Amino acid sequence: xxxxxxxxxxxxxxxxxxxxxxxxxxxxxxxxxxxxxxxxxxxxxxxxxxxxxxxxxxxxxxxxxxxxxxxxxxxxxxxxxxxxxxxxxxxxxxxxxxxxxxxxxxxxxxxxxxxxxxxxxxxxxxxxxxxxxxxxxxxxxxxxxxxxxxxxxxxxxxxxxxxxxxxxxxxxxxxxxxxxxxxxxxxxxxxxxxxxxxxxxxxxxxxxxxxxxxxxxxxxxxxxxxxxxxxxxxxxxxxxxxxxxxxxxxxxxxxxxxxxxxxxxxxxxxxxxxxxxxxxxxxxxxxxxxxxxxxxxxxxxxxxxxxxxxxxxxxxxxxxxxxxxxxxxxxxxxxxxxxxxxxxxxxxxxxxxxxxxxxxxxxxxxxxxxxxxxxxxxxxxxxxxxxxxxxxxxxxxxxxxxxxxxxxxxxxxxxxxxxxxxxxxxxxxxxxxxxxxxxxxxxxxxxxxxxxxxxxxxxxxxxxxxxxxxxxxxxxxxxxxxxxxxxxxxxxxxxxxxxxxxxxxx
Amino acid sequence: xxxxxxxxxxxxxxxxxxxxxxxxxxxxxxxxxxxxxxxxxxxxxxxxxxxxxxxxxxxxxxxxxxxxxxxxxxxxxxxxxxxxxxxxxxxxxxxxxxxxxxxxxxxxxxxxxxxxxxxxxxxxxxxxxxxxxxxxxxxxxxxxxxxxxxxxxxxxxxxxxxxxxxxxxxxxxxxxxxxxxxxxxxxxxxxxxxxxxxxxxxxxxxxxxxxxxxxxxxxxxxxxxxxxxxxxxxxxxxxxxxxxxxxxxxxxxxxxxxxxxxxxxxxxxxxxxxxxxxxxxxxxxxxxxxxxxxxxxxxxxxxxxxxxxxxxxxxxxxxxxxxxxxx
Numbered sequence: 001x002x003x004x005x006x007x008x009x010x011x012x013x014x015x016x017x018x019x020x021x022x023x024x025x026x027x028x029x030x031x032x033x034x035x036x037x038x039x040x041x042x043x044x045x046x047x048x049x050x051x052x053x054x055x056x057x058x059x060x061x062x063x064x065x066x067x068x069x070x071x072x073x074x075x076x077x078x079x080x081x082x083x084x085x086x087x088x089x090x091x092x093x094x095x096x097x098x099x100x101x102x103x104x105x106x107x108x109x110x111x112x113x114x115x116x117x118x119x120x121x122x123x124x125x126x127x128x129x130x131x132x133x134x135x136x137x138x139x140x141x142x143x144x145x146x147x148x149x150x151x152x153x154x155x156x157x158x159x160x161x162x163x164x165x166x167x168x169x170x171x172x173x174x175x176x177x178x179x180x181x182x183x184x185x186x187x188x189x190x191x192x193x194x195x196x197x198x199x200x201x202x203x204x205x206x207x208x209x210x211x212x213x214x215x216x217x218x219x220x221x222x223x224x225x226x227x228x229x230x231x232x233x234x235x236x237x238x239x240x241x242x243x244x245x246x247x248x249x250x251x252x253x254x255x256x257x258x259x260x261x262x263x264x265x266x267x268x269x270x271x272x273x274x275x276x277x278x279x280x281x282x283x284x285x286x287x288x289x290x291x292x293x294x295x296x297x298x299x300x301x302x303x304x305x306x307x308x309x310x311x312x313x314x315x316x317x318x319x320x321x322x323x324x325x326x327x328x329x330x331x332x333x334x335x336x337x338x339x340x341x342x343x344x345x346x347x348x349x350x351x352x353x354x355x356x357x358x359x360x361x362x363x364x365x366x367x368x369x370x371x372x373x374x375x376x377x378x379x380x381x382x383x384x385x386x387x388x389x390x391x392x393x394x395x396x397x398x399x400x401x402x403x404x405x406x407x408x409x410x411x412x413x414x415x416x417x418x419x420x421x422x423x424x425x426x427x428x429x430x431x432x433x434x435x436x437x438x439x440x441x442x443x444x445x446x447x448x449x450x451x452x453x454x455x456x457x458x459x460x461x462x463x464x465x466x467x468x469x470x471x472x473x474x475x476x477x478x479x480x481x482x483x484x485x486x487x488x489x490x491x492x493x494x495x496x497x498x499x500x501x502x503x504x505x506x
Numbered sequence: 507x508x509x510x511x512x513x514x515x516x517x518x519x520x521x522x523x524x525x526x527x528x529x530x531x532x533x534x535x536x537x538x539x540x541x542x543x544x545x546x547x548x549x550x551x552x553x554x555x556x557x558x559x560x561x562x563x564x565x566x567x568x569x570x571x572x573x574x575x576x577x578x579x580x581x582x583x584x585x586x587x588x589x590x591x592x593x594x595x596x597x598x599x600x601x602x603x604x605x606x607x608x609x610x611x612x613x614x615x616x617x618x619x620x621x622x623x624x625x626x627x628x629x630x631x632x633x634x635x636x637x638x639x640x641x642x643x644x645x646x647x648x649x650x651x652x653x654x655x656x657x658x659x660x661x662x663x664x665x666x667x668x669x670x671x672x673x674x675x676x677x678x679x680x681x682x683x684x685x686x687x688x689x690x691x692x693x694x695x696x697x698x699x700x701x702x703x704x705x706x707x708x709x710x711x712x713x714x715x716x717x718x719x720x721x722x723x724x725x726x727x728x729x730x731x732x733x734x735x736x737x738x739x740x741x742x743x744x745x746x747x748x749x750x751x752x753x754x755x756x757x758x759x760x761x762x763x764x765x766x767x768x769x770x771x772x773x774x775x776x777x778x779x780x781x782x783x784x785x786x787x788x789x790x791x792x793x794x795x796x797x798x799x800x801x802x803x804x805x806x807x808x809x810x811x812x813x814x815x816x817x818x819x820x821x822x823x824x825x826x827x828x829x830x831x832x833x
Contacts, residue, residue, distance in 0.1 A: 331714035
């Protein structure tokens with residue numbers, strides 16, 4: 001058997017006791033392309049971070065050419081000639097292409113005791129790197145003037161600087177147009193022909209099938225299937241990515257959907273973000289929104305809550321139009337948003353549990369001309385909520401919420417909106433970074449809100465969560481609602497297929 | 507037996523210990539530091555600085571800074587003096603003092619409002635806004651009086667020199683002001699909003715806190731406190747002056763706030779702590795004077811102490827562990 005260039009052998013990794021990778025074994029053969037697919041949260045990024053020296057593995061071994069490899073820092077990985085081309089481009093828009101390509105080690109000349117940038121060498125180096133990816137650009141162009149596709153080329157050229165043997169592409173086509181993606185594929189093919197080994201991570205399963213030699217499917221941190229690309233088709237990959245039974249994890253709410261519409265969205269559009277969004281959310285309904293990252297789910301939530309703008313359309317809350325949503329206005333009329341980013345936008349990380357639960361509802365606990373706080377009543381109710389949601393902390397008045405676990409932090413955000421008495425809730429990825437046990441408790445709380453007559457919009461990347469909890473699921477792709485499924489017709493595969501884009505499968 | 511809470515409370519304010527330490531060191535050398543006359547001087551200089559530090563604290567809690575204090579004070583001082591002093595329109599009127607106080611307060615509130623709008627609504631950096639105000643309004647004060655000083659009548663000067671039951675007015679007034687400020691911060695909605703905005707502006711906005719109004723309030727409070735400070739300084743000096751205070755007063759009041767546990771990074775600060783910080787700085791100035799040190803020695807030492815307190819604040823801020831994300 002031929003020695004693989006890179007081997008992952010029995011890799012385990014857990015965050016705060018939650019396993020993210022379990023017994024992962026993968027091999028990358030020299031001069032081949034390995035496709036890595038899986039749902040969001042399946043562990044792909046963690047695996048790449050271990051390879052890149054950003055995270056240490058808890059157990060298991062990496063081997064390069066059969067020799068153990070333990071990267072402790074990012075520099076160890078580049079010394080081993082591993083290069084990453086990241087999803088989000090790490091380029092400096094205010095610098096030129098040539099400067100971006102040599103930023104880590106600017107060529108210098110000494111003169112008068114000072115180090116001066118050697119502009120000639122800088123440009124020559126850039127031209128030669130850009131030549132390797134077949135991108136003819138003036139090295140003095142500022143990166144901010146390039147298109148996303150051109151930036152991707154610069155990013156690849158940058159990755160080629162250390163003459164790597166292993167190249168990792170993490171979702172490289174997300175921001176590319178189709179012709180740009182095709183050009184990328186021909187460059188990847190060319191790199192393979194030069195004998196480089198490549199790991200290619202993408203949500204676009206068609207592309208993976210087309211350009212990869214080997215494919216591995218990750219699910220819940222395990223390698224679900226791996227083998228030559230010829231053994232796979234898109235349907236099989238999707239099945240491997242989602243098929244699992246965890247029915248007990250998802251409690252169903254007991255509410256019955258009323259006919260009362262609490263939130264209606266009509267023909268909502270913002271160019272480049274969402275397009276012609278229409279739906280109705282009823283009292284006592286748990287409505288899911290599914291879609292890949294970048295499908296416009298989060299953007300939709302932010303527009304509804306007045307955090308981002310929209311150009312066209314109508315938002316009707318409790319039967320009355322909401323012409324210019326602003327968070328404070330939305331909250332007054334009963335809406336609440338649990339943001340995707342709870343650290344930045346959900347919590348006062350240095351504040352205590354009580355402070356965090358209370359600070360959106362202070363006016364309801366105040367009276368008199370000076371808005372005097374009824375501290376006792378406020379304390380009583382926040383304490384009651386910490387108990388009801390079984391928020392686990394040592395102390396609720398002084399301990400900063402920063403020190404709580406992700407699940408408890410999320411419960412604090414939920415408690416904040418419960419205290420406010422919101423009855424139209426938009427939950428954006430409420431269980432991200434939350435361990436399995438706490439997830440269940442969060443689901444129970446969501447169900448209780450629905451049972452009390454709230455309308456809940458649940459945005460999630462996890463198909464299981466949506467299928468397990470929701471009454472209805474809207475599937476979004478490229479800023480549009482592609483399909484809407486009622487509970488009795490839920491079909492995980494079909495939902496995932498719409499999310500990945502139907503036309504590619506037919 | 508002191509309770510556990512009391513002890514942990516004592517340890518919350520290391521600056522209180524520093525003050526005691528300093529007092530113990532100076533006492534054997536200069537026993538007159540504990541004389542009644544000196545304690546009154548100490549109390550008066552604490553009161554003077556505390557007014558300004560309280561205003562500054564409101565702004566610091568929102569993670570802002572107000573560098574315009576000296577200019578606001580000077581402008582309030584000359585506007586007040588031009589009304590009540592010499593041939594001023596209010597001179598001799600029965601409403602002379604109250605009218606002057608009102609006008610001075612309005613000057614402070616107006617400048618605070620302008621700065622609050624610039625920082626809160628237009629999201630301009632507080633540092634630059636207030637530094638520009640310092641220059642602009644400082645210049646305006648000089649231009650307004652053509653750089654002349656205006657003598658103040660006796661009834662105005664009484665605000666500083668008058669006594670009630672043997673206690674100087676300014677001390678009584680500042681105690682009242684500090685109590686109000688404490689209650690606002692601890693027990694009212696706007697007070698809690700100040701802390702929320704200072705801790706996280708995005709989270710406050712998403713949670714429906716009226717962020718712009720909250721920031722505006724902080725700068726108005728700071729402007730008003732500067733105006734009150736101007737009343738005290740002017741009365742003490744018997745004059746309205748376009749250069750009422752040295753700019754180092756600014757560092758004193760920021761330093762006092764930081765030493766009392768207010769964070770320059772926002773979201774933290776209590777009036778009681780600020781009182782201790784002010785007391786400490788006043789004590790440093792007072793004891794160094796008694797020890798016969800010159801003015802420049804005093805400001806050098808004060809500068810060093812404030813720098814150390816800031817280092818402590820930055821260290822505390824840096825020590826907060828950054829949690830790695832899962833994704």
